[in-house]
Amino acid sequence: MKKALLKVGYTCNNNCVFCHSRPLRRAPDLTTREIRRRILQARALGAEMVVLSGGEPTLRQDLPALLRFAREHGLQTGLITNGRRFVYPGFAAGLASLGLGFVYLSFHSPSRRTHALSARTDSLPETLGALAQLIRLGVPVTVNTVVTGHNIGDLPALVDLLAARRPDKIKLSALEPKGAALDDPALCPPLGAAARAIAAALRHGRARHPAQRFGCEGLPPCLLPGFAELNDDLIADGFTLFREAFERRFFPPDYRNRAKAAACFDCALYDACPGVFKGYLDLPDPPPLKPEVRPRSNSFVFAPADADRPGPDSIWLASRPYQAEPADFSPAEVAATLRRGQLYAARGGRHMSLDHGRDLIKLRPVAGGGRRYRPCRRNVFAPLERRLERLVRALQGDVLEVGCGAVRFYALLAAASRAGRLRYVGVDPELPRKRVPAGMRLVRSDIESFAAADASFDHVLLLRSYDHIRLPSVAFPKLRRLLRPGGRLTVVDGTAFGLVLPRLPADAKAGEFQHYRNHDSRQARTLLEAFGFKVLREIPVDPAGGNEWLLEAEPR
Ligand SMILES: C[S@@+](CC[C@H](N)C(=O)[O-])C[C@H]1O[C@@H](n2cnc3c(N)ncnc32)[C@H](O)[C@@H]1O
Numbered sequence: 001m002k003k004a005l006l007k008v009g010y011t012c013n014n015n016c017v018f019c020h021s022r023p024l025r026r027a028p029d030l031t032t033r034e035i036r037r038r039i040l041q042a043r044a045l046g047a048e049m050v051v052l053s054g055g056e057p058t059l060r061q062d063l064p065a066l067l068r069f070a071r072e073h074g075l076q077t078g079l080i081t082n083g084r085r086f087v088y089p090g091f092a093a094g095l096a097s098l099g100l101g102f103v104y105l106s107f108h109s110p111s112r113r114t115h116a117l118s119a120r121t122d123s124l125p126e127t128l129g130a131l132a133q134l135i136r137l138g139v140p141v142t143v144n145t146v147v148t149g150h151n152i153g154d155l156p157a158l159v160d161l162l163a164a165r166r167p168d169k170i171k172l173s174a175l176e177p178k179g180a181a182l183d184d185p186a187l188c189p190p191l192g193a194a195a196r197a198i199a200a201a202l203r204h205g206r207a208r209h210p211a212q213r214f215g216c217e218g219l220p221p222c223l224l225p226g227f228a229e230l231n232d233d234l235i236a237d238g239f240t241l242f243r244e245a246f247e248r249r250f251f252p253p254d255y256r257n258r259a260k261a262a263a264c265f266d267c268a269l270y271d272a273c274p275g276v277f278k279g280y281l282d283l284p285d286p287p288p289l290k291p292e293v294r295p296r297s298n299s300f301v302f303a304p305a306d307a308d309r310p311g312p313d314s315i316w317l318a319s320r321p322y323q324a325e326p327a328d329f330s331p332a333e334v335a336a337t338l339r340r341g342q343l344y345a346a347r348g349g350r351h352m353s354l355d356h357g358r359d360l361i362k363l364r365p366v367a368g369g370g371r372r373y374r375p376c377r378r379n380v381f382a383p384l385e386r387r388l389e390r391l392v393r394a395l396q397g398d399v400l401e402v403g404c405g406a407v408r409f410y411a412l413l414a415a416a417s418r419a420g421r422l423r424y425v426g427v428d429p430e431l432p433r434k435r436v437p438a439g440m441r442l443v444r445s446d447i448e449s450f451a452a453a454d455a456s457f458d459h460v461l462l463l464r465s466y467d468h469i470r471l472p473s474v475a476f477p478k479l480r481r482l483l484r485p486g487g488r489l490t491v492v493d494g495t496a497f498g499l500v501l502p503r504l505p506a507d508a509k510a511g512e513f514q515h516y517r518n519h520d521s522r523q524a525r526t527l528l529e530a531f532g533f534k535v536l537r538e539i540p541v542d543p544a545g546g547n548e549w550l551l552e553a554e555p556r
Pocket residue numbers: 012018019020021053054055056057080081082104105106144146173174175176177178179181
């Protein structure tokens with residue numbers, strides 16, 4: 001269900017010590033008319049449920065009228081609330097009778113003292129009373145607890161107290177260092193400590209209350225191993241629209257309040273991970289992020305689907321259904337690969353392509369033919385290969401090639417070295433035995449352990465080796481240092497692709513993957529910019545061409 005979060009103003013009967021909205025507390029609340037207008041806008045933008053938040057929305061006298069208005073316009077309704085007013089049975093029954101479909105209730109601690117310290121009012125009895133009313137009335141309730149320096153030791157007891165009341169979900173959230181939360185450093189536990197306390201409470205909760213559902217927010221998968229699927233932020237919870245009271249329009253929720261560390265570029269979860277709340281990385285005790293470094297496949301095959309395995313990833317090629325293998329590509333990645341036009345047949349049935357131009361035949365969708373494809377006889381990889389050759393011919397000075405392998409342009413480079421136009425260093429962990437002329441040097445090493453003096457190269461080349469770099473957070477700062485001011489970095493690599501085979505080869509097995517990512521030029525550009533490069537030229541993947549892209553950059 002598509003949900004819209006609509007903040008109606010910031011007046012509140014609590015004054016939570018950590019509240020990110022505290023600076024807005026005195027701003028005027030929205031009028032009934034304005035909220036009605038915004039409810040209609042949310043509906044026009046596709047929302048099926050409108051969730052009112054604040055401030056404290058239950059303080060509004062017009063709340064029943066607003067819920068009724070939303071319902072009359074076909075929208076379901078929800079509230080984000082400290083809940084206190086629901087302790088009054090008449091109030092709770094009134095809103096429930098208007099079809100209130102969801103309550104997100106803030107809860108601080110099972111200890112009356114700690115709860116009062118956090119909310120700055122002695123409100124635990126009311127909040128618990130409210131929870132009981134809502135559950136009795138059958139309103140689905142998510143209870144949210146923000147983990148602070150005050151309640152970090154209370155979490156297992158908090159889980160026990162809440163689970164006994166059977167809310168729909170118990171959610172434990174990391175504190176966002178924003179608004180009032182910045183006033184007192186003791187409020188904000190180090191994120192690693194909050195994550196450990198939350199993980200322990202979740203293990204406790206799962207063991208003691210197996211039927212209880214749990215959720216979390218603000219913790220990346222590496223800080224909460226084993227519980228990543230519990231992530232329950234706005235985006236995960238189906239919110240497609242968000243609007244602060246002072247904003248002129250709705251925005252889709254995003255992760256712009258999150259940040260990632262340089263080491264996150266080494267992580268296989270980078271694209272799926274929202275990162276940590278901004279501010280945590282600058283603290284004296286930054287979170288102990290643990291990138292998950294693991295190789296993955298750069299391609300998947302489409303093999304004929306058999307009757308037992310019909311799947312959403314099937315395509316039809318000349319009327320025959322095919323299905324994606326292996327499963328380490330999500331359906332979304334398979335769909336994105338097809339949108340980029342990166343589908344090939346294998347020349348001679350080889351399912352390992354070593355030279356794309358030689359081994360792969362591009363498949364083009366037939367116009368109006370659904371998911372039907374036709375082979376394209378042109379070598380779609382040739383234009384970028386020609387461009388690279390021109391680039392290599394023009395090289396001079398000191399050149400470093402990272403991941404040189406068998407040195408693709410050996411003849412050109414050797415000739416230029418003999419002529420004294422360039423000095424070449426090729427670095428690769430697996431080097432061929434090759435005699436090289438003076439002016440050329442091959443070094444058996446990965447780039448992470450390769451050492452050379454700063455500013456010793458005019459040009460660095462990564463020709464189809466970018467995706468093979470295990471630790472970009474080590475490699476790219478180094479490459480930036482190795483380049484002279486005004487020097488050039490040229491990167492060429494490929495996005496993932498699909499290969500259509502008449503049948504799965506008998507010897508098909510999970511390969512030993514050598515790729516750590518399948519970036520497109522936009523993702524690679526983000527990475528280069530994060531490590532201090534300025535991108536001068538970007539040639540993205542052309543859906544009518546091959547799967548390769550090119551970036552040229554210089555140190556910023
Ligand atoms: C600002 S409150 C508004 C609704 C209502 N007054 C309440 O207390 O639930 C919305 C939600 O944001 C949470 N929140 C407030 N400040 C926060 C912070 N600094 N970090 C994380 N969550 C926070 C609250 O606990 C609550 O669940």
